[in-house]
Amino acid sequence: MNYWDTSALLKLYVPEHDSGFFLDLIAGSDEPVVSSALATIEVLCSLFRKELSGDLRPGGATAVFRRFRADCREGRIGLIPYGQDVAEKAEELIQRVYARRRPVMIRALDLIHLASAAVSRATIVVATDKRQRNLASILRFRLIT
8 A cells, every 4th residue: 555645635736847747657557555634624725825926826726736635535535534543653753763773753744644544454645745755764664656
């Protein structure tokens, strides 16, 4: 199973220089795409930031978000709810990371995403965010890109 971080999911909906790579990746895979339910809010916030900065036309954030939500409803993107299982996995993962000889600083949402990936039994993480990728690597997820 492939776990997609919000940084990669956005490239499916808003054209960026590397969006083609991610569109090809999803088109060429038989693996289901999953992400945290928190990605819904992250996508929405990112889309409105893009609209405010002029990267999307007025009203574009709402239109793109509708497409994203439709893909989630129709099962093209599975959303892992934040529940007790994710919270417990996050506690386990943070203890592993901070017990390392060289601990790394962790952002809460990165940890929740990777705990969601672990709960969903994903082995591959698709992300463009550098800190997210570093943490995924430390936790022994395979990375794409």
